[in-house]
Amino acid sequence: MKKINCLRIAFVFLIGLSTQAQTKVWTLEECVKYAIKNNISIKQSELDTISASIDKRGAFGNFxxxxxxxxxxxxxxxxxxxxxxxxLRNQTTQxxxxxxxxxxDIYKGMQNQNTLRKANLSIVASKYQLLKMQEDIALNVANAFLQVLFNKENLKVQKEQLVINEKQFKRSEELVKAGSIPRGDLLDVKATVASNKQNVITAENALLISKLSLAQLLQLKEFWDFDVIDDTNAKDENNIMSIKPIDIYAKAKESRTELKIAQTNLEIAEKDVAISKGAYQPTLTGxxxxxxxxxxxDIVVGSTPNLENPTSVVGFVEGTNQNVLRPNSLPVLGNAxxxxxxxxxxxxxxxxxxxxxPVFNGFSVRNNVERSKVALEKTKIALEKEDLDLQRNVYTAFTDAKGALNAHESSIVALESREEAYNYAKEKYAVGLMNSFDFNQSQTLLTNAQSEVLRTKYDYIFKIKILEFYFGIPIIKS
Structure with missing residues (x-):
């Protein structure tokens, strides 16, 4: 018995420690900052920025x-x-x-200068790409964060509905005993309670999965005690819906990172054309x-007469044919x-x-110039496409946000009506004027209306965040 009591005490102690460990809850701002700092994709993009800086040092080294x-x-x-x-003789020499x-390089067709300018633009492009990655991660985190909030509130609704139905089951037992309703109605209520329990389990699983998804997005290793704060309200804090879509689009053209990336890529392509054309020009190298x-x-340090062959004939005197002799000598060798x-x-x-x-190089320079011109035209088209996509996305985001607001307001009105209908049905069921099937239908419609309010609420919040995003309002304030 003492052993069992000790185990109970230890279990309660561990539960207390676990509860203390779970007291940490994350805000949206904390989640976004942590993700930007630790996300793997962002770390890879940071390495791309470092590589661009190395390329710049290489371009400067050309000078x-x-x-x-x-x-x-x-x-x-x-x-x-x-x-x-x-x-000739056999010997070994060293x-x-x-x-x-x-x-x-004194002159190289301005290729070195243009390569350095291209390297500077590549650094700018890599920084824009890193910023774009951070913005995308922030938006994904906000979406996952709001999904957790939705599942938390949905779980509350399902639990509250389960409590109501369990009370209704007890009430129905009393009515059956009193003979006010048939026993079949009690069985219907019992089935409804069982279905509500299943809904609670489904909602708990959905909440757990959404927390896991957010924790993985943040690259958290210990995600089992992860939780977020639930104090978000559905409201347009920055009054973004009062701004015209054309004004949002004009502001987005000035601040959106994807347009800056496309513009920088265009400038890089122009430098590539200049670099390839530089190969047509002469190069001067010092x-x-x-x-x-x-x-x-050994080296010759002097000479000595050749006693074995003292002289040698080097010619003759014209007219007398007398030989002209030259004394022979041998070299005297000394150390190197x-x-x-x-x-x-x-x-x-x-x-x-x-x-x-350059005179002729098999059209290689010409082909490189043509390729760079084709690449330049592609970047021009890509810039135009980004502009068109941005315009479409802004107007779509505004329309979606407006539709989400209308849907949320309509769901609130529908919920109020369902609550009144449910209260009326509960009164009729209590006095035996409504059967259990119709009453359960009223309960189901009420639960669906509550879930729809939650869904439209967080859908509206997220679409407002997207619209603010295009207007240049960050997910979190730095």
Missing amino acids: LPTASLNANHSWNIGLNQDITTGL FSGVGANVGV FYNFNTRASYS APIMDQFSDNKGHSFGAQLSI
Whole structure:
């Protein structure tokens, strides 16, 4: 028995901890900010912005000189010409060389300048794309948030209806005992109670799924204790419905991110055309080269008479045919000069400019220009399409919001009528003037009217948010 009591105490303690953990509820502003900070798609878009910045550094690097160092060391083994004697002999020689090269583009058909301008535009486009991603995420979060609120209120309606029907079941039992209604009516009410319990379970599942969807959109890992605050009312706080659709459209053209993206893409395409056309023009490049070398072979340091072959005939005197003799000598070899001295003595420099004029390249430049022009026309069409889509979306959003407001107001009127009809039916059923089937029908119509009020309420709220979105009013205030 003591063991059972301890288990009960522990269970109550854990329930208390769980209740404390669930006290945190999220507002719409908190949900949107958290999603923007943690959403995977936004993180990917942020990486695209970083990549665009790297591309800009690469474009700026085209203006800087290129410099490189080189070094080599080689062995020549076998039959080689002796550079000291000019004779062929089997030997192994070694050579070392070092050098440096510097080059700079002086003129390249304005391609470097246009590439840098394109890189700057790409950064702007990536930032607009990131902003567009954040706006889309905010709108999706708002929709999911409102869906949670709808399911929470719908669950309340179903629970309240279940309580009413359970009371009605007890009341019907008393009426059956008193003989006021037949037992068949009691069975109808009992079936209605069972159906209401099923509706409560369905509403609980819908609420759980909507919370899970919102938590996943926020990239929450611990979503089992996730809940949102339910203090949203259906009202036009910014009086957006009083503004004409044409004025909303004019404001949207100034602020909507998708138009800015399309406009920036058009400017990027124009730079692509300029870059491709630059390949038609000559290029002028400046260069500077430095090199030096060293050899590890013996060198000639002097000469000595050739005692075996002292002289050699190099000609004869005309008329007398007397031979002209030249003394023969042999080179005296010594060690190679110190390496650093050779590097210093053998160094050389070269510099100048190289002009390259394109004459014929198999139509590659021409084809690139034509492709870039086609891409430019596509971006122009895309910009026009974005403008038309924006105009259609604004007018559609205004019409949807107006229709949602009318539907919500009509559902409220319908609910008031259903409540009066239900109260009247309840009075008739209590005195036996209405059977259980007709009474249950009245209850069902009332429940449907309550659900319709909730549905139209949150549909109106979301459509107002969309209309405000086009007008430049953010989902949350920064």
